[in-house]
Amino acid sequence: MTSHDDVLPHLHTIRDLIRWGASRMSEAGLHFGHGTDNAIDEAAALVLHALHLPPDLHAEYFQSRLTPPEKQAALRLLERRIVERKPAAYLTRRAWFMGLPFYVDERVLVPRSPLAELIERHFAPWLPDSRVVGDILDLGTGSGCIGIACAYAFPDARVDLADISADALEVARRNVAEHGLEDQVEVIQSDLFSALKGRRYDLIISNPPYVGLKELDTLPAEYRHEPRLGLAAGAEGLDVVVEILRQAADYLKRDGLLIVEVGNAQYALCEAFPDIPFTWLEFERGGQGVFLLNTAQLRQWRE
């Protein structure tokens, strides 16, 4: 990167800084996909954070002129994004999921699951309006984003957030507290269902690790800042999801639903289990590789 002294006299407004940052990030060949999908949005997230401004700042303020210390602060953050290849969310310690703010750091994956769209529409049409949802499990909760979003969508439901990682659960606990949901949401350390014996859920929702070994090596540098435990799942990426398929029926109520994101592992999963009647869900805002099964289908397959 050029020294700040060279560029400072040419950058005056918030808009200037975002445009310049986006150009430098594109030039450096960064990968986007951890909360934003393009250089402009990524630069905006960093610049607005450095200026202590909200991420949805009204466009009229983008022409505001900045003081030299403000410009320096924004440039320092943009430079870290380029040099360290860390996703912006790890630099700002903030991510957004279903429009809700979450604290994040390197102990958890950056929230980005397409499941947000499904939660936002209360799982319609898969869950009838009349259905009382009493108990929800977010398995492999990481930051807690999926389960916490479910708690907002179903204020009368009890939600369990489970993860094998004690580090991740510290982040999840912090998010539960920041959202004031301690009375509705329980945080449980569990290797899959091992600590959930006797519990039954209307809905088990999971974004487990599903990256195969070969794919793991090809991921852009940004992914190397994420916990490997959140990504890696054996040779084909199926190790965790197969165990979920084997056990989920024992933890679902009679009319329960299992919804799991497996991304690109969808193809290996269909090939390995041609007898499972997966329903693959579609998303308006992008994303794929999410299946749904009900309790009866899971039991039938197992038997």
Ligand SMILES: C[S@@+](CC[C@H](N)C(=O)[O-])C[C@H]1O[C@@H](n2cnc3c(N)ncnc32)[C@H](O)[C@@H]1O
């Ligand atoms: C892909 S990350 C998803 C995190 C979060 N749900 C999200 O969507 O951002 C998968 C999570 O599963 C957790 N995990 C991995 N193996 C697990 C296991 N055997 N039992 C429970 N959680 C596990 C990881 O620690 C990680 O937090």
